Amino acid sequence: MxxxxxxxxxxxxxxxxxxxxxxxxxxxxxxxxxxxxPVDRSDWAAYDQPQSPVAGxxxxxxxxxxxxxxxxxxxxxxxxxxxxxxxxxxxxxxxxxxxxxPAGESETSSAAEWTETSAPATSEQNEPGGGEELSGPGTECGLVEPTFGEPAPVRIERGSIGCVEATRVVQRYYDLPVDPNGGNTAPKEFDGWRCATATAGAAAERGYGTSCLKGDVQLVLPIGQEARAPQNDSARAGSDSRPYGDLGLATPMTRPSCDGRGIVVLYSAVTPGAYESEVRSALASNPGARYLRTDQACPSLRQRDENGNVIYAVYRESGYSRAELCADVAAAPAGAYGRWLDTTSDPTVLVSC
CATH class of the missing domain: 1.10.287 (Helix Hairpins)
Structure with missing residues (x-):
């Protein structure tokens, strides 16, 4: 310009x-x-005379x-x-x-001003929450499945973030493998987030156990919403005879040995908040059956469903051979299938009969 x-x-x-x-x-x-x-136009004779060289x-x-x-x-x-x-x-x-x-201002700066004032605002991909509606401090979002404990809601402690994203972040933290050196309290970092679970003493002081931080956003699971990490067998035996994850039903939850035995899975409960009622109903429909929580049992069982929820399986024990297992599957109600309790079988593949 x-x-x-x-x-x-x-x-x-x-x-x-x-x-x-x-x-x-x-x-x-x-x-x-x-x-x-001519100066004097009255001198008509001057016009009648032939022109001289000077006149020409x-x-x-x-x-x-x-x-x-x-x-x-x-x-x-x-x-x-x-x-x-x-x-x-x-x-x-x-x-x-x-x-x-001003003379020193270039067209480039003018174009930049237009871009800043006229271009439509877009959300940053790196901002917590992406394109969803943001929620602020004190908001309780969706349920997550802690490594140890019942489903609990994620709470936004500081900053703003979408609830779907907040739930995804905390659940991903719980799904990461446990650090063999640091245990359950070792910090874990991913996608710019830093998450950690405090010891019982520290959690009691600050009011929450698990915390995930990214910039000015903090997500927590309030104390009382998440269970403590399981104690060792001797301590648990002295305080609570039921295993961690037990639903408090008349039939206690089992933690079977991963010795290669087969089981017939009769029903699988995968809905948070409905585990107790679904398992109770399945046990009543299948007298003599027992139940387990797959992530507290053997690695040959699928640990979570496609939505990241834990799985409670109602089952009956079978034998150690394929023939025995397939015979028990055939005798079970429709929809039943076989699984091995061991440390080598692929959890994504059912036993074929």
Whole structure:
């Protein structure tokens, strides 16, 4: 824009100068032409006499002076056209604004200003929550399945983030493998998040156990919403005879040995909040059956479903051979299938019968 404005000013200036020059040339020429006529027009005899060489010379001079007048008028016309063109360019939209802009400011900065003020705002991909509606401190979001404990809601302690994203982050933390050196309290980092679970003493002081931090956003599982990490067998035996994850039903949860025995799975409960009622109903429909929580049993069982929920399986024990297992599957209600309790079988593959 600055270049266009400068060009317009130059055109106007050159045009005005050319027009002024044309006026001066035309005026000078016309004054000179007035001197070539006889002073005394009453002397008619002077016009009847043949022209002398001097008179002929004067006639040629008059012609040249007439040409100068024409040239002056032409220069005037050209100057006027140039000045008019400069005025038109100067009047174009945007040139007036550019004239007011400081000389050191470039068109690049002007374009940048347009981009900042006119371009539609877009959410940053790296911002917590992505494109979903953000929630603030104190908001309790969806349920997650802690490594140890019942489903619990994630709470936004600081900052703003979408609830779906908050739940995903904390659940991913729980799904990561346990650090063999640091145990359950070792910090874990992923996607810019740093998550850790405090010891019981620290959790009691601050009011939450698990915490995930990223920038100014903090997500927590309030104490009381998540269970403590399981104690060793001797401590648990002295305080609670039921295994961790037990639903408190009349039939206690089992933790069978991973010795290669087969089981017939009769029902699988995968809905958080409905585990107790579903397992109770399945046990009532299958007298003599027992139940387990797959992530507290053997690695040959699928640890979680496709939505990341833990799995409670109602089952009956079978034998150690495929023939025995397949016979028990055939005798079970429709939908039952076989599994091995060991440390080598693929958890994604059912026993084929």
């Amino acid at each position: 600055c270049r266009v404005n400068t060009l317009a000013l130059v055109l106007v200036g050159v045009g005005l100068l050319a027009a002024l020059l044309g006026v001066m040339v035309a005026a000078t020429s016309r004054t000179a032409r007035g001197d070539s006529h 010379h004067r006639g040629g001079t008059g012609a040249r002076r007439g040409g100068a007048t024409t040239a002056g008028l032409a220069i005037l016309a050209v100057g006027a056209v140039v000045a008019l063109a400069g005025g038109i360019v100067l009047a174009l939209p945007g040139t007036r604004d550019s004239a007011d802009r």
